[in-house]
Amino acid sequence: IPVDPFDLVIFGGTGDLARRKILPALFRRFCAGQMSPDTQIIAAARSALDTATYRGFVTEALNEFVPNRACEEGTLAGFLAIIDYVAIDATGKDGWETLVERIQGNRVRAFYFSVGPSLFAPLAERINSYGLSTQTSRIVVEKPFGHDLTSARALNAILADNFDESQIYRIDHYLGKETVQNLMAIRFGNMLFEPLWNSQYVDHIQITVAESVGVGGRGGYYDRAGAMRDMMQNHLMQLLCLIAMEPPAKFDPDAVRDEKLKVIRALDPVQPHHIVRGQYNAAPGDEDAHPSYREAVEDPRSTTESYIALKAHISNWRWANTPFYLRTGKRLVARSSVINVMFKDAPHAIFGQEAGRHANVLSIRLQPNEGITLKVTIKEPGPGGMRLLDVPLDMSFAEALGAEGEDPPDAYERLIVDVIRGNQTLFMRGDEVEAAWGWTDPIIAGWQARGDVPKPYDSGSTGPGDAELLMKRDGRKWQGIN
Ligand code: NAD
Structure with missing residues (x-):
């Protein structure tokens, strides 16, 4: 069943997890016809890349991690066409205005925190302070969620300052x-x-x-x-x-x-x-x-x-x-x-x-x-x-x-679709x-x-x-x- 068009921002889009899991999962869902061509995927990471170079990175990742594709001809081109890249500093100002310009409208916005845990708090704060947090926004937080009870509580508190619990998706891919x-x-x-x-x-x-x-x-x-x-x-x-x-x-x-x-x-x-x-x-x-x-x-x-x-x-x-x-x-x-x-x-x-x-x-x-x-x-x-x-x-x-x-289907495929659908059960x-x-x-x-x-x-x-x-x-x- 196709999902409605959405905006997905992958912070850490040039990282290992994005390459091995997130991008292949999105591509498989795209192949399966679950994602509309109006969907927008924006990779946001530190490197100063342009979108064309980033699409090359995505192609390489898919060649490596989705070698046997049961997709129609042209699907890869269709997938690359919905991908964009924004160079951003999670701890500073660079790139944030550009990101704001790229995301508009009232559809579902998901922000995937595929970055080291020290960036979870700065990202949550910036998404909020740049006005990117709306009723339809949700964040996806990777592990590790804290190092102990004290740090997990502190992280929960910062996330709660910026989002409602119903908007927070803490991933455990198991x-x-x-x-x-x-x-x-x-x-x-x-x-x-x-x-x-x-x-x-x-x-x-x-x-x-x-x-x-x-x-x-x-x-x-x-x-x-x-x-x-x-x-x-x-x-x-x-x-x-x-x-x-x-x-x-x-x-x-x-x-x-x-x-x-x-x-x-x-x-x-x-x-x-x-x-x-x-x-x-x-x-x-x-x-x-x-x-x-x-x-x-x-x-x-x-x-x-x-x-x-x-x-x-x-x-x-x-x-x-x-x-x-x-x-x-x-x-x-x-x-x-x-x-x-x-x-x-x-x-x-x-x-x-x-x-x-x-x-x-x-x-x-x-x-x-x-x-x-x-x-x-x-x-x-x-x-x-x-x-x-x-x-x-x-x-x-x-x-x-x-x-x-x-x-x-890989765990990430299901979990990302659940985020878009707004289902927090898993x-x-x-x-x-x-x-x-x-x-x-x-x-x-x-x-x-x-x-x-x-x-x-x-x-x-x-x-x-x-x-x-x-x-x-x-x-x-x-x-x-x-
Ligand atoms: P990575 O080091 O490969 O990638 C980090 C990404 O963060 C890069 O895209 C980099 O550009 C970006 N980044 C770093 N500093 C930044 C800044 N100041 N502003 C903007 N972007 C910045 O890390 P990874 O292995 O992809 O892991 C990402 C997260 O996922 C981590 O929390 C990790 O614990 C978790 N995780 C990873 C795996 C895995 O298999 N790699 C598995 C489970 C969980």
Whole structure:
């Protein structure tokens, strides 16, 4: 369904995120016929470029990141024609009058803050003081949203001085993934799962976000953040919220976000012995291509974690006694994000002890190969008696939706369209972000107070051995990362 023509300003339009994600997402939507040729995209960044040069930059980005285009001839030219460039200084006056001249009319205006977090406040203030903020304006704010509770509150306050909460779209691109929304469809659109979705039937839940890459060129930022701030406080907590929340009364932004907030508020403080921090070593024999974390961040004594595993408890009626095990890390054996809902064993083993344990597992894969699998138990085929076998009931979205070979829409495509449509359901509200920092801050403060040093782990492994112990102590095991 096409969206009405709009104006989109991408601050940081020459940056890495714009190149890899935002411009390709916009182009795909344009290809899909969702954007009218009256739409205007203005890239605003520091470099003194003219529009023709910037269009060359866009063409290169699309050649690299949207190589297989299912578009008609001429679509690229049509897309480039709606793109303009304005050189601007987010912290000064340069370029702002030009931007004001380019944006007129009453249609939706979105300002995408694809710049470092130190520019969020200056941009918000200037959009307002140059009269660019109208009823139809909205801003899109990238991560990281603050460094801790204090800074997140300060940032929320500045944004609130300039915009209404209904105009602020805090991006967590995990929420734009097809599977994450399917998680809500599975839970609240079926009779089958919700009655079992509680501590009576669920033994525990595992959330894994494993990356195979290291810190790469982001070492400076990452070393000040670490896995807790960079991944756990936002992406993993958002997934936890969607898995654990009560059914909202309706699928509307505040109803959903109210329920997510209740989950964060019900989280117990995490016990120090329920957390494992790790930091990766160089890959043996491959030190040049894959240096250790400390080499990558150029600090031989860094105590920042590139891996974290923890056990969380949600103190409410539904989840009392069902632990949530969360882990994330860099330079792990594979890139894989998956939520595993581990159901309890059947209460009585009618097939005898030799038939073994066959608990159901619902696996929700976010990447790669988005999809959902339910492990169920059947009889092993053949005349060998009543032997049991686990088989997957598998639903890969590509297959199920008849789009095999085609990538599902990228999270950014959906999220940008939601911004234009004015749907905040998949964006974090200010109070959610603050509550999440309120949970992670004491954990980080505890490490600092104790001088905690992360455990080393091998590049290409599943993380530090202590993370296995965290599970083993409870008689449980992580599902494989692959
Ligand atoms: P980048 O350093 O590649 O690009 C920064 C952009 O900001 C450039 O276009 C630059 O011209 C512009 N800029 C810098 N100072 C400016 C000023 N004073 N006035 C106007 N423009 C200015 O950064 P990036 O990697 O594209 O990241 C942008 C934001 O997105 C950051 O907040 C980052 O944390 C977030 N983010 C990035 C990624 C990613 O994969 N790159 C992923 C998630 C979130």
